[in-house]
Amino acid sequence: MELTAVPLRKVDSAQTSLALADPDIPAPRYPRAPSQGLALSLERRRLQLYMMLLLADVVVLLGSFALVIGLYSPVQFRNEEMLPAYLILPLFQTIAFYNATYSLDGLTNWRMAAGRALAALAISALMFNFFAFFAKANAEFSRVVVIAGLGITAVGIVLLRYAVARYVTSQWGPSATNRLFIDAGGPAVTIPDLYRVNAAEHGLRPDLDDPLALDRLSKYLRNMDMVIVSCAEEDRLAWSEVLRGSGLHGEVISEFAHQIGALAIARHPGADVTALVVSRGHLSLRSRVVKRLFDLAVALAALAVLSPVLALCALAIKLDDQGPVFFRQRRMGRGNRFFDIYKFRSMRVEKADAAGRRSASKDDDRITRVGRFLRKTSLDELPQLFNVIAGEMSIVGPRPHALGSQAGEKMFWQVDRKYWQRHCLRPGITGLAQVRGFRGATDTERDLTDRLNADMEYLNTWSLWGDIKIIFATVKVLVHDRAF
Incomplete structure (x- = not known):
C-alpha cells in the first residue's frame, strides 16, 4: 500500500510561482497530478460493507430461528413460530446502529465488532422478553426456539465479523483507510501502511495565495481519509491551514510535541513519532x-x-x-x-x-x-x-x-x-x-x-x-x- 515518489528535479516554491506568472520561464517538470487520486476511494466500499453486514445480520438471525424451528418441528413449519425473530430483529438493528456495531474500527477488529453486536443482541433479547412479559405472551413462544435461535445467531454474528475482518485486513491493510504521508522537508519518519509522496518532487505547496497550487494538492488528497505532513517548523502554519480546508483528518508532525509528551496529539502504532491533530472532517x-x-x-x-x-x-x-x-x-x-x-x-x-x-x-x-x-x-x-x-x-x-x-x-x-x-x-x-x-x-x-x-x-x-x-x-x- 506504500507509494514511493519517482525522483525528479527539485524546484523551489519561488521558482514555481515565477514560472506560473511568467510564460518565458519554463514550468518545472512535475509528474501529472492524479486527477482521480492516488488510490480508489475506500469510503464507498466501507459503506457497502456496512450495508452487507446489516443485511447479513438479518439473514443470520432469521435463518437461525428458521433452522431451529425446522429441526424442532420437522413435521410442519409454522410461520407464527418466527414471530420472536421478527420482533427481535428491529430491536437488534436499532441498538446495533446506535452502539456503533457498524463502524470503521469494526471492519478490522473482529473482537470489538463481535462484542458490540453480541451486546446489541443481548439487549434486544431482554427487551423482547420484557415486552412479552407485560403483554402476557411469554407462554405463546417456545423457549427452545428462542434460546436456541439466539445462540445460533450469536455464533453466526461472531463468525461473520471474523470473516469480514480477515478479508478487509488482507485487501486494504490494518486500517481500512487511505492514509497519505507528505514529506515536505520535515523530520524523517517511518509510518507503516500508507501512501507517501515527496512534496518538492511532486510540486505540492501549501500556498494560500495560489489557487492552482491548492487545486494540484487537492488531486493528491482525493479519496484519502487521513493526511500526515512532515514539514519544516516555519511551514507548519501554512500546511495546517491548507489541511483545515481539505475536509479531511489532517496531522502535522511535531518533534517538539513528541519531546514534551503533549496530550492533544495523535500517536501511530509501529512508528516512534507523534503528530499534532490540526484538522478533522466536519461531517461523519x-x-x-x-x-x-x-x-x-x-x-x-x-x-x-x-x-x-x-x-x-x-x-x-x-x-x-x-x-x-x-x-x-x-x-x-x-x-x-x-x-x-x-x-x-x-x-x-x-x-x-x-x-x-x-x-x-x-x-x-x-x-x-x-x-x-x-x-x-x-x-x-x-x-x-x-x-x-x-x-x-x-x-x-x-x-x-x-x-x-x-x-x-x-x-x-x-x-x-x-x-x-x-x-x-x-x-x-x-x-x-x-x-x-x-x-x-x-x-x-x-x-x-x-x-x-x-x-x-x-x-x-x-x-x-x-x-x-x-x-x-x-x-x-x-x-x-x-x-x-
Whole structure:
C-alpha cells in the first residue's frame, strides 16, 4: 500500500510561482497530478460493507430461528413460530446502529465488532422478553426456539465479523483507510501502511495565495481519509491551514510535541513519532450520506417541478440576443478543487467576466435585459441543480466564489486566512450567509468577513434540520435589493 515518489528535479516554491506568472520561464517538470487520486476511494466500499453486514445480520438471525424451528418441528413449519425473530430483529438493528456495531474500527477488529453486536443482541433479547412479559405472551413462544435461535445467531454474528475482518485486513491493510504521508522537508519518519509522496518532487505547496497550487494538492488528497505532513517548523502554519480546508483528518508532525509528551496529539502504532491533530472532517460518514441523499432528493424534485421555468428562461435568453444560454465559470469547490459552475447567462457575451474580477453593480452595462430579471429573481442560479446532481455542489453550503473575486482591493483569501477552510464541504446553491442578507457585491472587506463568519458557523453547527430551515428561509430572499 506504500507509494514511493519517482525522483525528479527539485524546484523551489519561488521558482514555481515565477514560472506560473511568467510564460518565458519554463514550468518545472512535475509528474501529472492524479486527477482521480492516488488510490480508489475506500469510503464507498466501507459503506457497502456496512450495508452487507446489516443485511447479513438479518439473514443470520432469521435463518437461525428458521433452522431451529425446522429441526424442532420437522413435521410442519409454522410461520407464527418466527414471530420472536421478527420482533427481535428491529430491536437488534436499532441498538446495533446506535452502539456503533457498524463502524470503521469494526471492519478490522473482529473482537470489538463481535462484542458490540453480541451486546446489541443481548439487549434486544431482554427487551423482547420484557415486552412479552407485560403483554402476557411469554407462554405463546417456545423457549427452545428462542434460546436456541439466539445462540445460533450469536455464533453466526461472531463468525461473520471474523470473516469480514480477515478479508478487509488482507485487501486494504490494518486500517481500512487511505492514509497519505507528505514529506515536505520535515523530520524523517517511518509510518507503516500508507501512501507517501515527496512534496518538492511532486510540486505540492501549501500556498494560500495560489489557487492552482491548492487545486494540484487537492488531486493528491482525493479519496484519502487521513493526511500526515512532515514539514519544516516555519511551514507548519501554512500546511495546517491548507489541511483545515481539505475536509479531511489532517496531522502535522511535531518533534517538539513528541519531546514534551503533549496530550492533544495523535500517536501511530509501529512508528516512534507523534503528530499534532490540526484538522478533522466536519461531517461523519453517516452525516455525509444523509446530506448527499437529501441533496439528490431535493435537486431531482426541483428539476421535475421547475423544468418549465428552466425552459422559459432558456428561451428568453436565446430570443434576447441569440447568445448561448448557459454561462460556465471555474470556481473552487470541496477540498479546494476546481469545478465548473453553471448559471443562466445574464451578461452580454462579449463582456462576460469568466474570472469574476469585477463584481456586478446596480447599473452594470454588462447585464442584459433578461439577465437583469434573472439575477433579480435568482433564477440565474437554477442550472446549479445539475452541479448538485453531479456531486460538485450541495443544495445548502458555503457559496462558491469566482477565483478573481475581490473584497475592496484584496483577493478574498488575502482578507482572512480562514477563507480556505470554508471549502471543507461542498459549496451550496444557497447558504446561511445568503439568508442573512450577506450577498451581492463585496465593495469592502467587511462584506466578505460577514459571509465568512456565517459560513464558518454553518460548518461548525451543521444539521439536516438546519439545511431544511435555510431552504425555507431562502424562498423569502429570492428577490432582494442586492441582486444586480
